[in-house]
Each structure stands twice: as structure tokens, then as C-alpha cells.
Amino acid sequence: xxxxxxxxxxxxxxxxxxxxxxxxxxxxxxxxxxxxxxxxxxxxxxxxxxxxxxxxxxxxxxxxxxxxxxxxxxxxxxxxxxxxxxxxxxxxxxxxxxxxxxxxxxxxxxxxxxxxxxxxxxxxxxxxxxxxxxxxxxxxxxxxxxxxxxxxxxxxxxxxxxxxxxxxxxxxxxxxxxxxxxxxxxxxxxxxxxxxxxxxxxxxxxxxxxxxxxxxxxxxxxxxxxxxxxxxxxxxxxxxxxxxxxxxxxxxxxxxxxxxxxxxxxxxxxxxxxxxxxxxxxxxxxxxxx
Numbered sequence: 001x002x003x004x005x006x007x008x009x010x011x012x013x014x015x016x017x018x019x020x021x022x023x024x025x026x027x028x029x030x031x032x033x034x035x036x037x038x039x040x041x042x043x044x045x046x047x048x049x050x051x052x053x054x055x056x057x058x059x060x061x062x063x064x065x066x067x068x069x070x071x072x073x074x075x076x077x078x079x080x081x082x083x084x085x086x087x088x089x090x091x092x093x094x095x096x097x098x099x100x101x102x103x104x105x106x107x108x109x110x111x112x113x114x115x116x117x118x119x120x121x122x123x124x125x126x127x128x129x130x131x132x133x134x135x136x137x138x139x140x141x142x143x144x145x146x147x148x149x150x151x152x153x154x155x156x157x158x159x160x161x162x163x164x165x166x167x168x169x170x171x172x173x174x175x176x177x178x179x180x181x182x183x184x185x186x187x188x189x190x191x192x193x194x195x196x197x198x199x200x201x202x203x204x205x206x207x208x209x210x211x212x213x214x215x216x217x218x219x220x221x222x223x224x225x226x227x228x229x230x231x232x233x234x235x236x237x238x239x240x241x242x243x244x245x246x247x248x249x250x251x252x253x254x255x256x257x258x259x260x261x262x263x264x265x266x267x268x269x270x271x272x273x274x275x276x277x278x279x280x281x282x283x284x285x286x287x288x289x290x
Contacts, residue, residue, distance in 0.1 A: 029059075029060040029094065029095075030057050030058065030059055030060065030094075030095055031057070031058050031060055031068060031070070031087075031092035031093060031094050031095065032055065032056070032057055032058075032092060032093050032095065033052050033053065033054050033055060033056040033057075033058065033087075033091060033092050034054055034091060034092060034093055035054060035090075035091040036053050036054045037051055037052075037053065038051070038052050038053075038054075038087060038088070038091040038092075039051055039087070040052060040058075040070065040072060040085035040086065040087045041085055041086045041087070042083075042085060042086075043084070043085075043086070045086065049072050049083060049085035050072050050073065050085060052073065052087075056073060057073075058070040058071065058073065058087065058092065059071045060094075061084060064086070066088060066089050066090075067086040067087065067088060067089060068086065068087050068089055068092065069084055069085070069086055070084070070085060070086070070087055071083075071084060071085075072084070072085045109146075109147060109148060109149070110146070110147040110289060110290040111144070111145070111146050111147070111289050111290075112144070112145045112147075112249070112287045112288060112289030112290065113142070113143070113144050113145075113287070113288055113289055114142060114143055114144070114145065114157075114251075114285045114286060114287040114288070115140075115141075115142045115285070115286050116140070116141050116142060116143070116157070116159070116253075116283050116284065116285040116286070117138065117139065117140040117141075117283060117284060118138070118139050118140075118159075118253075118281050118282050118283025118284060119136060119137070119138055119139070119281070119282055119283075120136055120137060120138075120139050120161065120279050120280070120281045121135060121136040121279050121280050121281075122135055122136065122277070122278075122279040123258070123274070123276040123277070123278050123279045124263060124269055124272070124274040124275075124276060124277060124279075125274075126268070126272040126274060127263065127267075127268045127269040127272055127274050128184070129175075130168040130170060130175045130177075130268040130272075131165040131166065131167070131168050131182050131184065131268060132163050132164075132165035132184065133165055136279075137161055137163050138161070139159045139160060139161045139281065139283070140159070140160055141157060141158045141159035141160055141188075142157065142158065143155055143156050143157030143158060144156055144157075145287070145289075147196065150198055151195045151196050151197065151198060152193070152194075152195060152196075153193070153194055153195070153196055153205070153207070154191070154192065154193050155191070155192045155207075156189075156190070156191050156192075157189075157190050157192070158187065158188065158189050158190075159186075159187070159188040159190070159281075160185075160186070160187055160188075161184075161185070161186040161188075162183065162184070162185040162186070163183070163184060164181055164182065164183040164184075165177075165181075165182050165183075165184070166178060166179065166180060166181065166182055167180040167181075167182045167219050168182070168267070168268045170267075170268050170271035170272065173271075175268070180219060180220045180221055181219065181220040182217065182218075182219045182220075183216075183217070183218050183219070184215075184216075184217050185214075185215075185216040185217075185218075186213060186214070186215055186216075186277070187213070187214040188211060188212075188213050188214075188234065188257075189211050189212045189213075189214075190209060190210070190211035190234065190236060191209045191210060191211060192207045192208065192209035192236070192238065193207055193208070193209055194206050194207020194208065194238070195207070196242075200244075201243065201244055201245075202241060202242070202243055202244075203241070203242045203244065204239070204240070204241050204242075205239065205240055205241075205242065206237070206238065206239040206240075207237070207238055207239075208235075208236060208237040208238065209235075209236060210233065210234065210235060210236075211233075211234040211235075211236065211257075212231055212232070212233060212234060213231065213232050213233075213234045213259050213262065213277055214230075214231050215228060215229075215230050215231070215232065215262060215263075215277060216228060216229050230262070232259050232261070232262040232277065233259070234257055234258065234259045234277075234278065235257065235258045235259075235278075236255055236256065236257035236258070236278075237255070237256055238253055238254065238255040238256070239253070239254060240252055240253030240254065240285075242285075242287070247288060247289065247290060248286070248287070248288055249286075249287040250284065250285070250286055250287075251284070251285040251286075251287060252283075252284060253282070253283050253284075253285060254280070254281070254282050254283075255280070255281040255283070256278070256279075256280055256281075257278035257279060257280075257281070258276055258278040259276055259277035259278045260275065260276055260278075261275050262275065262276065262277040263275055263276075263277060
């Protein structure tokens with residue numbers, strides 16, 4: 001298992017942990033009253049805040065020895081609604097239920113534009129290492145996103161990578177660079193569909209999709225036909241967490257992509273038997289919109 005695949009597995013585990021944590025955060029403890037005419041006391045334990053009947057559901061906010069601190073229900077006294085009170089534990093039974101999700105701006109239709117930058121580690125590590133001196137590099141781009149309903153989203157984006165190194169000759173696994181410039185430029189167009197676990201401030205998400213990679217490799221003093229200018233189909237999956245503050249949000253995202261059969265027909269990539277122009281990307285996005 002190579003470094004790319006190990007990294008992808010780690011990303012998958014982290015994304016799953018984020019989703020599980022977000023789901024757990026939406027659960028709250030509630031208790032059901034089992035004794036008719038049970039008293040909910042105020043904090044001084046001298047004044048009744050409410051009297052509730054058997055079957056009433058109460059939301060627990062804390063515990064204090066033999067007492068639950070609960071929210072006073074609106075059905076008892078509207079003037080005391082949302083206040084805290086105390087009920088004896090023997091008068092209730094405890095259960096954990098999923099809290100109803102609040103309707104927030106992020107759970108309705110919305111549109112956002114974003115700028116993004118990140119760092120990519122390419123699947124064709126040896127080929128990039130031979131030409132550029134390293135198997136990774138910075139990328140930048142932007143795009144737009146549309147949110148439909150409570151969770152579905154679709155987005156379109158473009159990423160750009162360009163660096164210049166030296167032409168490389170590979171013989172018996174040894175790399176020999178010559179004093180001739182070699183520039184690699186990648187422009188990735190991608191369409192993504194996915195699901196957001198919408199919360200008011202922190203929202204995990206995942207998705208996948210298709211795209212097109214424009215690959216250009218130009219070299220100084222190249223013979224006719226040696227430069228490369230081609231386009232290939234790409235596939236990707238991604239996951240991340242968006243942290244929102246009003247109309248502005250920051251997202252931390254990881255992506256795994258494949259661009260099969262793009263290289264490997266000559267030069268360093270053929271010598272190293274590498275054909276995939278995909279890889280793993282970690283990026284930061286700044287979004288504006290709702």
C-alpha cells in the first residue's frame with residue numbers, strides 16, 4: 001500500500017469520526033415524568049416553578065445529586081417558560097432522544113462563492129520528483145456552490161498548479177537532469193455533489209464527482225511534438241468541515257482524486273510505470289454567501 005492510499009484511508013476515518021461526532025452533538029437527554037402532580041422547584045427549593053403530570057417530557061440541562069435540573073415546560077406557565085427548575089429523580093425516567101434540528105439559514109436554499117488554496121501530493125510521485133525535485137506543490141482556485149434543502153449541495157470549481165523544473169532522463173532507475181527547463185501546468189475543472197450535516201456554526205460534509213484535467217508540459221528547446229497538451233477525465237471524493245460566522249465561512253477539506261491513463265507513455269512517467277495524475281489534496285476554502 002503506497003503513501004497515497006494510506007493517506008486516503010486516514011482521511012476516510014477522520015471524515016467518519018467527524019460525521020459521528022456531529023450526529024452525537026445533536027442528541028440531548030430528556031426525562032419522562034412518572035408521577036402525577038410532580039413539582040418542579042426553583043433554584044432556592046422553596047418556590048414551585050411548575051407542577052407537571054405523568055407523561056410530561058422534560059429536557060435535562062444538568063444533574064445535582066438526587067435532582068435533575070430541567071427546562072420548565074411552556075405548557076405549565078408561559079411566564080416561566082425556558083426557566084430552569086429542579087425535579088426529584090425518583091419522579092422521572094431517563095431516556096436519550098434525538099433533538100429536533102433547528103431551522104437555520106444554512107438548512108435552506110443558498111448560494112456561495114469561494115476562493116481556495118491548498119497543497120497537493122501527486123500519485124505520480126517519482127515522475128514529479130524527477131522533474132520538479134519534489135512530489136507535491138501548492139494549488140489555488142475558486143468556484144461556486146448551491147445548497148438545496150437541508151443537506152444536498154452541488155458545486156463547481158477550478159484549481160491551478162504550475163511549476164518549472166528540469167528535463168529528466170531515467171536510466172536503470174537513476175534520474176539524470178539536464179540543464180533544460182521543463183514546466184508542468186495542471187488546470188482541474190470539477191463538479192461535485194454531496195451532503196452537508198447542517199448545523200448553525202460547524203457543518204461536516206462529504207461529496208464526490210467528475211471533472212476534467214488539462215495537462216500541459218512544455219520544455220525549452222523541445223522538438224516538434226515533444227510538448228504535451230492534453231485533457232483527461234477525473235474522478236474525486238472529498239470531505240471536510242465548514243465553520244460559519246454569518247455570511248462568511250472557512251472550510252477545511254481533504255480530497256482524493258484519480259486521473260487514470262493520463263501519463264506513462266514516455267519520459268520519466270514511463271520509466272517509473274506511473275499513469276495517474278490524481279493524488280491527495282488538503283485545502284482551505286473561504287466562502288461568502290449563505
